[in-house]
Amino acid sequence: MARNLVLVGVLVALIVIGAITQPQLYSDSTWVWNNMVSILQLASVVGVVTVGMTFVIIGGGIDLSVGAIVALAGVWCTTLATQSYGTVGMIFTAIVVGVSVGLINGVLISYGRLVPFIATLAMLVSARGLAAAISGKQTQISANTVINSLASDRVLGVPLLVYILAVVAVAGWVLLNRTTFGRRTVAVGGNPEAARLAGIDVKRHTMLLYALSGLCCGIAAIMLTSQATSAQAAMGNLYELDAIAAAIIGGTLLSGGRGTIVGSILGVLIFATITNLFAINGLSTEAQNMVKGGIIVAAVLVQQFRFKSVTQFFDRQRATTAS
């Protein structure tokens, strides 16, 4: 909780820096509103991927293939053959491709006993390869007006994409905090052996976590296709790093067993706001990436420091009660 408040503080600070550096832009309230919407829209696709990633990391794994799954699902749902089945066909294809690839990851890791890092790294390479083969390395334009309008149509001034992120985030929060599935995820990531002894089918649960991540990628693929009005084998490039970084900044423990959806979403928003801050000040993307790297390191350092000081506190308490 306290950690999330710190993240909100960082977010507010970034917006204040924006207002100080570009007072002219921030003096126009319409522009400020549009800019907030633009940041939310920038965060929406990565945000959905990050929700799935948060589950995988809390469950003690890692999914390096998310960007490639987004590309594969996007390219597949925009093939001419799939487009001819209409909106439902395209959405169904993207979801089925996302979940199927996620399941393959899950089966390889749970039942094939591959290390998550290796299994999903292999998937990163092969899913992009398949995406390039399906698309013939060409940009595939989406002619579907319903899907394309997700990014441009607004309800109450906010694009539909942002609502999708909200729905996915709330669903993720409920799943993690209010269901057996969520409790099991934390248990499996925290101590798989204890979880197994407590009667949880750890292998099956792990497999489902990767399928869940794949599902999020399928949804993100539709959103990204809508945003770019097309799909390409190179799309979703480096999303795995953005999603992992956002989850870690949000307080998810890379070794598993701890993490929150709210924290992850705040992490994504912080990254999007930094991108926006650099853009409105006309600063280069290289500088932006360096700052992002610095923030990741700082977040992990803070995490370690806090964790250490808390354990030291308890050790001290224990020592006093013992004496």
Add this chain to the structure above:
Amino acid sequence: MEKINSDLSRRRLLFGGAAVGAGALLTACTSNEAAPTPAQTKDSGNAEGNAAPGQKVVIGFSAPAADHGWIAAITNNAKAQAQAYSDVEFKSVEAGADAAAQRAALSTLIGQKPTVIVLLPHDGKELNSFGLEAMGAGIPVVNLDRAFPDARAYRTLIKGDNYGMGVAAADYIITQMKVKGITAPIIGEIAGMDELELTQERSKGFTDTLTAAGFKVANRRAARFTVDSGQQEAAQLLQALPKMDALWNHDDDQGVGVLAAINQAGRSEFIMVGGAGSKQAIETIQADNTVLKATVTYSPSMASSAISLARLIGQNKGMSDLVELQVPKNIVLASETITKGNASSYIKLGF
């Protein structure tokens, strides 16, 4: 209990397997065949002179397998042009993911002793030594698009004019601003991958020309030659410049995303110039219902020309329109400006 659980998981596994199987089946039905582009090749037909069948030439070819429309067009064009000659045998090797992989693939090609090699390297600097090696082994190298720094590493270089693209884009914008009577225009730029020399050359040509006219770039964002990065960077650029007069986007592939961002932001107060000359962009210019009013060429037809040149070099002939007996050392394509007025004559070169 244990038994039921394992049964259940087995059933679920079967379901998973079925889903994957169905996916594999779907691939077979939905894959997109890359259409051949005969328009970007020169038909050898029943012509005389240089096009008449001559001594047999084996051309080895290598280009990076990037996921990009332009690179895909390069390979397709080279293949199509080779097929147009009855006296050319075409041997293509996959370039792999990076310069090292391309080098390895090329060394197997040297073993097959082609007459000439046409090579679009991942990076000219990194494959310079290969060029020297092939030339040393008596195989002339036609260097396509990304130049080797060492002049001894290639027999002939044919490339696009990156600096010229920037100049052409700036010239068009300057003219349009004068027509509209805008003296201090706000100009935006969406570049491609910043780490590539070609992006830096394009930007330099653009700023140099604008500076000479007393204009400057107000904000520049670098995308990654992909549609989604184009959309993302353009969305942020549009936030940074609430009012804009002109925008240059380096690459028409990423331009699909740039146009989507413009559409999503509901902006239309400026003119946009593209780059490379994709079919999609030329059609959009023809339709004239978006901000995209022009694009400057960087045509993948250079791959077709490279094959023709390689054939001539292999047959020890010159270019028949020139007085020279041999094929020249360097050919740099001109970057032309495609507008609504001349779009119909360029549409066949669109990729």
